[in-house]
Amino acid sequence: xRYWLSDKRYLALLILIAVLILVxxxxxxxxxxxxxxxxxxxERLRLQYLxxxxxxxxxxxxxxxxxGGFGTHLVRLKEPPATGLVWEGxxxxxxxxxxNHPSDFTLRLDSSEFRASPVLVVPQLPIxxxxxxxxxxxxxxxxxxASALKPGxxxxxxxRQEDGSTGYSPGFFSSISTxxxxxxxxxxxxxxxxxxxxxxxxxxxxxxxxxxGMVLQCGQRLASISTVSLNLLLQVASRPEGRLLQNYGIxxxxxxxxxxxxxxxxxxxxxxxxxxxxPAERAGLVPGDILTRWETAAVRTMEDLNPLLPKSSEGxxxxxxxxxxxxxxxxxxxxxxxxxxxxxxxxxxxLQIEPPAAGYLIASAEPGSPAQSVGMRAGDRVMxxxxxxxxxxxxxxxxxxxxxxKPIYVLVxxxxxxxxxxxx
Amino acid sequence: MNELSSLGLILLFALFxxxxxxxxxxxxxxxxxxxxxxxxxxxxxxxxxxxxxxLSVFSEVALALILFSLGSIFEIDRIVSIGRGVARxxxxxxxxxxxxxxxxxxxxxxxxxxxxxxxxxxxETAAASTLMVIRECNASGALSETVTGIIGLNNIFCLISFSxxxxxxxxxxxxxxxxxxxxLYQSLYPLIWQLVGSVALGFLVGVLLASWxxxxxxxxxxxxxxxxxxxLCVGVALMLDLSTLIASMSxxxxxxxxxxxxxxxxSALSRTDPPFYAIFFVIAGADLDxxxxxxxxxxxxxxxxxxSTGKFLGAHMGARNAGLPEVVRRWLGVALMSQxxxxxxxxxxxxxxxxxxxxxxxxVVLAAVVVxxxxxxxxxxxxxxxxxxSQPRLSEPAESLFT
Numbered sequence: 001x002r003y004w005l006s007d008k009r010y011l012a013l014l015i016l017i018a019v020l021i022l023v024x025x026x027x028x029x030x031x032x033x034x035x036x037x038x039x040x041x042x043e044r045l046r047l048q049y050l051x052x053x054x055x056x057x058x059x060x061x062x063x064x065x066x067x068g069g070f071g072t073h074l075v076r077l078k079e080p081p082a083t084g085l086v087w088e089g090x091x092x093x094x095x096x097x098x099x100n101h102p103s104d105f106t107l108r109l110d111s112s113e114f115r116a117s118p119v120l121v122v123p124q125l126p127i128x129x130x131x132x133x134x135x136x137x138x139x140x141x142x143x144x145x146a147s148a149l150k151p152g153x154x155x156x157x158x159x160r161q162e163d164g165s166t167g168y169s170p171g172f173f174s175s176i177s178t179x180x181x182x183x184x185x186x187x188x189x190x191x192x193x194x195x196x197x198x199x200x201x202x203x204x205x206x207x208x209x210x211x212x213g214m215v216l217q218c219g220q221r222l223a224s225i226s227t228v229s230l231n232l233l234l235q236v237a238s239r240p241e242g243r244l245l246q247n248y249g250i251x252x253x254x255x256x257x258x259x260x261x262x263x264x265x266x267x268x269x270x271x272x273x274x275x276x277x278x279p280a281e282r283a284g285l286v287p288g289d290i291l292t293r294w295e296t297a298a299v300r301t302m303e304d305l306n307p308l309l310p311k312s313s314e315g316x317x318x319x320x321x322x323x324x325x326x327x328x329x330x331x332x333x334x335x336x337x338x339x340x341x342x343x344x345x346x347x348x349x350x351l352q353i354e355p356p357a358a359g360y361l362i363a364s365a366e367p368g369s370p371a372q373s374v375g376m377r378a379g380d381r382v383m384x385x386x387x388x389x390x391x392x393x394x395x396x397x398x399x400x401x402x403x404x405x406k407p408i409y410v411l412v413x414x415x416x417x418x419x420x421x422x423x424x
Numbered sequence: 425m426n427e428l429s430s431l432g433l434i435l436l437f438a439l440f441x442x443x444x445x446x447x448x449x450x451x452x453x454x455x456x457x458x459x460x461x462x463x464x465x466x467x468x469x470x471x472x473x474x475x476x477x478x479l480s481v482f483s484e485v486a487l488a489l490i491l492f493s494l495g496s497i498f499e500i501d502r503i504v505s506i507g508r509g510v511a512r513x514x515x516x517x518x519x520x521x522x523x524x525x526x527x528x529x530x531x532x533x534x535x536x537x538x539x540x541x542x543x544x545x546x547x548e549t550a551a552a553s554t555l556m557v558i559r560e561c562n563a564s565g566a567l568s569e570t571v572t573g574i575i576g577l578n579n580i581f582c583l584i585s586f587s588x589x590x591x592x593x594x595x596x597x598x599x600x601x602x603x604x605x606x607x608l609y610q611s612l613y614p615l616i617w618q619l620v621g622s623v624a625l626g627f628l629v630g631v632l633l634a635s636w637x638x639x640x641x642x643x644x645x646x647x648x649x650x651x652x653x654x655x656l657c658v659g660v661a662l663m664l665d666l667s668t669l670i671a672s673m674s675x676x677x678x679x680x681x682x683x684x685x686x687x688x689x690x691s692a693l694s695r696t697d698p699p700f701y702a703i704f705f706v707i708a709g710a711d712l713d714x715x716x717x718x719x720x721x722x723x724x725x726x727x728x729x730x731x732s733t734g735k736f737l738g739a740h741m742g743a744r745n746a747g748l749p750e751v752v753r754r755w756l757g758v759a760l761m762s763q764x765x766x767x768x769x770x771x772x773x774x775x776x777x778x779x780x781x782x783x784x785x786x787x788v789v790l791a792a793v794v795v796x797x798x799x800x801x802x803x804x805x806x807x808x809x810x811x812x813x814s815q816p817r818l819s820e821p822a823e824s825l826f827t
Binding site: 017026 | 614
């Protein structure tokens with residue numbers, strides 16, 4: 001071996017091979033570099049432009065120029081005062097409309113005014129949709145997901161003011177958080193822009209003109225809700241439950257085995273919520289009724305119902321419900337723009353009259369208790385138990401003795417709705 | 425304190441501690457390490473972390489020199505005669521140690537990634553301290569020859585299996601947007617590159633060293649040539665992401681195969697390098713964080729026990745299969761306890777590559793290294809003296825300055 005190696009030619013060959021290995025190997029070696037993220041050309045130019053700005057004035061003029069392009073997406077809702085965003089075609093998304101909203105709205109764009117009618121108004125949904133009768137000058141927003149944003153990015157909050165002019169406030173995107181908005185869990189965009197009531201309905205845009213979110217009422221406060229959540233809310237509203245709630249004022253739930261055993265009825269859909277002032281309440285529906293027939297078709301499950309619901313929001317439906325052992329027939333009337341607007345207004349004289357409080361107030365619901373876990377809260381009023389009005393003593397007794405084998409069906413009144421809950 | 429005074433302190437302290445431990449019949453290496461612990465940040469704090477990072481250059485060179493002399497065992501004649509047996513023993517002892525550690529970690533409910541990474545790290549036996557003990561004892565015989573062979577191979581095995589496990593982890597967590605082949609290339613290429621490229625580099629430097637060594641006669645020049653070559657080798661290896669360990673060993677292997685009078689070079693080395701070794705071990709000692717011992721935990725105990733048992737049993741079984749004499753069988757595992765350099769290096773790699781597992785692994789390995797650095801050299805010395813391979817060192821009389 002040693003003699004073989006001592007041959008100069010072999011040695012030279014080996015050296016050549018080693019050099020080759022080193023050269024080729026180091027050339028092939030994967031480079032572990034921190035890759036610079038791709039910056040779009042537009043972003044690069046913008047950064048370049050922003051970097052050249054020397055004063056706040058320059059920045060402001062830049063934002064003004066960017067914001068000027070967003071005007072076609074923004075309309076002003078006169079009553080209740082808010083900004084609206086042109087969502088799709090002539091559909092304008094506005095913050096959730098209040099009870100006894102008008103059935104006709106005035107929208108304002110720059111200097112022109114035009115009319116719009118409600119197409120989607122669901123109680124307690126933070127958004128509503130109006131259909132405008134004018135399409136000229138309106139341009140639907142380009143929506144994007146805020147999750148693509150990096151913290152610290154510029155965002156502009158755009159509103160249309162009462163006089164028809166647009167206004168903007170610049171700020172930084174900070175993060176996305178999850179928040180509770182009424183009955184819904186939504187994604188909130190957190191920015192450095194302070195929100196007040198004048199910004200209600202305003203759109204949050206990135207500097208490329210994409211809509212990131214909308215300022216909406218969430219409980220007692222305002223929040224910028226991301227476009228993803230807005231789409232989700234729209235979907236919720238267009239599902240049969242949402243449409244039933246919108247057109248008739250009832251919420252349905254699947255008749256599960258427990259409920260079926262309690263009501264001694266195996267097929268149908270349980271009416272779990274009836275809204276006050278709704279066509280359903282006027283027709284005499286109460287939670288605990290089981291819907292078994294819609295017009296001529298039998299209703300066994302929620303899926304059966306979906307194709308039966310009328311496409312238009314107006315019209316009359318003959319239904320059959322099972323209440324206790326009786327079968328009750330009734331006629332439901334759907335009202336265009338939602339019955340929500342027809343709920344007796346007491347605001348005419350500037351007075352808001354509360355109906356007399358009935359039932360027994362639930363003073364507290366312990367966290368983790370059976371009652372709380374099925375959705376009862378402090379402030380609810382117990383109206384009926386198992387279809388009967390009860391005295392306070394009876395109510396206390398019944399609530400005390402209810403067991404999982406022998407549950408009771410409690411009707412409670414909460415704000416604008418009556419809810420049925422199977423306890424415990 | 426600046427670096428030069430630190431260095432001076434380190435050398436003097438090391439010499440002093442080396443003298444001191446001789447009375448206790450402990451190896452010099454342990455004395456150096458203890459001296460390092462004493463002057464290091466854990467105890468006296470004379471040598472700070474900043475000093476240590478500056479002085480790490482010396483460690484690199486010292487380690488390269490140690491591995492260079494280790495490489496001399498890869499002489500082709502010797503590989504032919506004992507290579508197969510040594511390879512088998514290495515395979516047995518390292519795989520059993522890895523198996524026990526991995527099994528123990530899995531039994532304790534650790535994720536498989538952590539278990540397997542720790543298993544591969546457990547394979548390693550520190551080359552430097554073991555080799556120094558052998559040299560200090562002036563040992564020769566079947567045991568020391570086998571031990572030298574094993575620690576040479578062992579480190580390579582450890583590196584290969586670590587890279588394989590790391591590649592598998594990379595592949596399982598690869599995101600689907602990156603092509604499979606791309607991931608495979610990203611994770612396996614470094615392994616192949618480190619093996620082949622390091623050998624190639626070591627070969628080139630070795631050829632340079634061997635061919636130039638024939639022209640150099642004077643001892644001082646020889647030292648310059650040697651250290652220059654090793655610095656070049658380590659530097660280029662670091663530059664090209666190669667393994668300094670394999671490259672340095674290849675230099676030694678190339679030299680011992682190419683040059684007929686390689687013995688002369690190795691003896692020149694043994695007269696040049698003691699200061700480097702002293703610095704190396706003192707720095708290694710100063711780097712040990714005694715506070716880690718408190719946080720060793722159940723995992724650390726299982727690791728230490730699993731690895732020690734595995735090494736001992738594996739070496740015993742391997743030696744019996746290879747037909748080595750009884751005395752070697754008994755003491756081989758004991759001589760292989762040390763663990764340091766590569767284990768620490770691998771934890772640094774894990775820190776960078778798999779930060780999600782690095783917490784658990786660093787704690788266990790660094791604490792275990794503290795234990796093994798203390799007991800490893802002592803047990804190696806015990807094994808060598810008990811097997812009767814130790815011989816009194818021929819002292820070279822120093823010329824008196826005052827005559």
